[in-house]
Amino acid sequence: MPDLSYAWDRYREGKAAREAGDVPALHEALDALVHLPEAIRHDTRLGNACGWLLYYQAKACLQATPPDTAGVRELLLKARAFAYDRSQTPNPCSLLLRQAIKIRPQFPEFLAWVRWWNLDRLQPEDYVPYTPPGGQPLMTLAEQAWLALGKALVAGGESGARPDPAELETYVVQVGWVLDAHPDFEFLPYMRAQVYMALDQPEHALENLRPFVRAHSHQFWAWDWLGRAYYRLGETEAARACLARALSERTPAAMLVTTRERYARLAREMGHETEAKACLQQVIRTRMETWGRLPKRLEREQASDWYQATEAAASRDLQIGDWARQATTYLYDDLPEELAVVTAVSRAKGMAWYRLDRERSGNLRLHELDVPAEVYPGDALRLRVQAQAGKEEVWYRALTARPTDEPLPPDLARSFQGTLVRPEGKPYGFVDHKYFVPPALLQESDLPDGTSVQGGLIMDYDRKRKKWGWMVVRLEEA
CATH class of the missing domain: 2.40.50.140 (Nucleic acid-binding proteins)
Structure with missing residues (x-):
């Protein structure tokens, strides 16, 4: 009858095989360990030792050329056979989680594996960012894990089926607790927004997306998600503005094909078929140049009656730029507008200065906001502003601005x-x-x-x- 001594012998055989590069012998030893009685496998000293063995081999698999993700998957599945003392620092269980996150797209059992791992058992050190020598802090393992779990849940898990609403709701609650304790996890609200979209709760998605997009306003994918949320809410003009802003960011054309196609379909829905066709032509051209083929839906679109009968708009007639300039208004439309007076204008610089009250003043670029160039000192504006720390004092940056005929308060x-x-x-x-x-x-x-x-x-x-x-x-x- 195998006992713990037998298990340690198999472990030593596996370790020797790994050091010798004998992968079949390593797996033979691991298989022998995996099939031991549970009472032996759940010895945490043995578990941690096997965990390190599994981790180092998984790391070697990922360092191979090309990376052996199938080998990592096999090792991770075997890792579930053991029990671990997670208080060890560093602990192999956390390092195995890192490997699982790295191969998530090639790991169909990822969702079940993470359930076994149980993210509630993340250790305090898993919430601390690692800073490599001379580098920038990297995302914590905890944030990576919650992000990866959210992606897997939205994708539907191992079967790729429709996401489970109950699991999505649980995730939203859990991530809320994590963000309460770690508000610096900047990408979790973005993931939570995607989960809310999967739950068909776009209003909550919007609440999470707005602050995130404000912090990542030069990322096309952030604007794309904001546009999708607005569209789901039925706000097509806001959706089109956000998608147009996504297309206006400096991004390789191949990365924008899905967003551009989404914009084209929305433009057609809003009655702008010539622009829709022009955008779809660009999508088709980019796909053919990059991948040499089209998805079936685009082949059907090309053959459709409306596409054949419509003349594409010329590049100079596309309205993407006009719509993109409106996106900022929708990004900040949850913030209150305040009344301000224009105090000075420089036509040469395209700038205007304003005052909200005795404590708050700032400036704005006329071409960036919905303010006419003929604005004059003494005019009233409705502004949304954000405090900015200057060299000597705080000033206020205008996020949105529009002229108004409202009377200004007598103290202004x-x-x-x-x-x-x-x-x-x-x-x-x-x-x-x-x-x-x-x-x-x-x-x-x-x-x-x-x-x-x-x-x-x-x-x-x-x-x-x-x-x-x-x-x-x-x-x-x-």
Whole structure:
């Protein structure tokens, strides 16, 4: 009857075989261990020893040319036969999990394997990022594991069947706990959004996607998912804007074929068939140049009546750029809009400066936001803003901006009537010796001293005198 001593002998045989590069002998020893009675296999000292043996061989398989993922899969399946003391640091069980994550696409049993592994048993060190010498911190094993589990659940597991809603719901709850404890796991909200989409809960997907896309606004795939969420909510214009933004990011054409096809189908749905055909032609051309063949759905599309009867739009007539410029508005539409006054404009720089209140001010680029180039000081804007740390003080970046006719609060702007005062030899002026008139405005008005005037004022901070006052931004004869 085999006993623990017999098991250790088989382990030593396996270790010697691995060191000698004798893979068949290694597997023979491992098979002998796997078929031992459970009471022997569940000795944790033996389990950890076998775990290291399995890990080093799996690592060697992945370092082969080409990588032997089938060999890793076989080793991982055998790993389930043993019990482990996971308090050991480092522990082979965590390292085996890393190998499983690496081959997940080629590991059909991944979902069942992770259930056996049980992510609730991740160790504290699994939540700590590893920083290689002279490099940047790498994603923690814990975040990698929860991401991989989410992908497997959405894919439907081993059978590739429809995802199990109960398991998806459980995942959402578990990831919520993980994010509460580790809010720095930046990619988990993105994965949770995909799970919400699989659950047909696009409103929750959107809640997770918006902050993620804000942090990864130059990644086409982030915008693609945001567009999909909006589409599922029935907001086709927002969806099209986000997909257009995805197509506007600097990305190889081959990586954009799915997004471009999605955009084309949405454009057609919205009645823009000429643009839809132009985009599909580009998809077809890219696929043929890259892979030399088309999926059946595109072959059917090419043969369809609408495709044959439609003339493709010229490149200059495509609206992708126009739609892409609207995407930022949808990205931030969950943030409150605030009323601001324009304090200065530079046509040459394409910039405008604004003030929200005495504590908050900032600037915006006119061409990036929905603001007309003819905006003037004293105009009102509706803004969504984000605090930014400057060298000396905090300033506020405009995320979205639009003109408005709403009246500005009296502590920001007001109207006036009075008498113009032009001090002799000075380029500037005053109204009733109270309100400052800047030189450019005074020169533009060309009004003589003593003229009865009216116009608009904005709150302004006099840095020289270190006090608040009022500055004239609109001036005309009363």
